[in-house]
Amino acid sequence: xxxLNQSPQSMFIQEGEDVSMNCTSSSIFNTxxxxxxxxxxxxxxxxxxxxxxxxxxxxxxxxxxxITRKDSFLNISASIPSDVGIYFCAGQLFTSGxxxxxxxxxxxxxxxx
Amino acid sequence: ExxxxxxxxxxxxxxxxxxxxxCSQTMGHDKMYWYQQDPGMELHLIxxxxxxxxxxxxxxxxxxxxxxxxxEHFPLTLESARPSHTSQYLCASSEYWGSGTQETQxxxxxxxxxxx
Numbered sequence: 001x002x003x004l005n006q007s008p009q010s011m012f013i014q015e016g017e018d019v020s021m022n023c024t025s026s027s028i029f030n031t032x033x034x035x036x037x038x039x040x041x042x043x044x045x046x047x048x049x050x051x052x053x054x055x056x057x058x059x060x061x062x063x064x065x066x067i068t069r070k071d072s073f074l075n076i077s078a079s080i081p082s083d084v085g086i087y088f089c090a091g092q093l094f095t096s097g098x099x100x101x102x103x104x105x106x107x108x109x110x111x112x113x
Numbered sequence: 114e115x116x117x118x119x120x121x122x123x124x125x126x127x128x129x130x131x132x133x134x135x136c137s138q139t140m141g142h143d144k145m146y147w148y149q150q151d152p153g154m155e156l157h158l159i160x161x162x163x164x165x166x167x168x169x170x171x172x173x174x175x176x177x178x179x180x181x182x183x184x185e186h187f188p189l190t191l192e193s194a195r196p197s198h199t200s201q202y203l204c205a206s207s208e209y210w211g212s213g214t215q216e217t218q219x220x221x222x223x224x225x226x227x228x229x
Contacts, residue, residue: 033218040201041223042119045219088156100172101218103156105154106153106154
C-alpha cells in the first residue's frame with residue numbers, strides 16, 4: 001500500500017535554530033498538507049500545497065511541493081518554544097476510484113529555551 | 114479558520130455501554146471523515162462520507178458505525194464499548210478546489226475516549 005516516510009522522527013533543538021523536516025513516498029500526490037498537533041488536540045492545518053514545485057510560506061513556516069510530486073518539506077525558521085508539537089504531513093492521491101489521504105508518522109519537535 | 118466541532122472532548126465510560134461521538138461542521142463541506150489516533154501516533158481512517166446518505170469504511174477496521182443524515186453532522190457510534198476502543202477520535206471535513214482534484218482537510222479538536 002501507499003506509505004509516507006516522514007523524517008526525522010523527533011528533533012531537539014535550541015530556541016532560534018531553524019528546523020527542516022520532510023516526507024517522501026513512492027506514490028504521486030495531488031496535494032500536500034502540513035499539520036501541527038499538540039497533545040490532546042486535533043491537527044491544525046499549517047500549509048496546503050497544490051502544484052508540483054509550489055513554495056508557500058506562512059509566517060516563519062515554508063513548505064514546498066516536490067517537483068516529482070512524491071515529496072514535500074517543511075522548514076521552520078528561528079524556532080520558538082511554542083513551536084513544540086508533532087508535525088504531520090499528509091498527501092492526497094487518487095486510488096481505487098477515490099481520493100484519499102495518506103499521513104506521515106509525524107516529527108516530534110522539542111525546543112529548548 | 115475551520116469551524117468543525119466535536120463533543121464530548123473527553124469521555125470515560127464502562128465496558129458494554131453504547132456511545133455516540135458527535136461531529137458537526139458549519140462550512141457546508143460535503144466530505145467528512147473519522148480517524149482514530151493513539152497518542153503521538155499516525156492517523157488511521159475508519160470512516161468517511163461523500164455527502165448525505167453516503168458512508169464508507171476506511172482503511173482501519175472498526176466496530177463503530179456512522180451516519181450522514183445532514184450535511185453538517187457526522188456522528189460515530191459504538192454499540193458496545195470495550196477497552197480496546199480507548200483512543201483519540203478525530204473528525205475532519207474537506208473542501209474541494211479548482212477542478213475538484215484538490216482538497217483541503219480540516220480537523221476538529223478530537224474526542225479522547227477511555228473505556229474501563
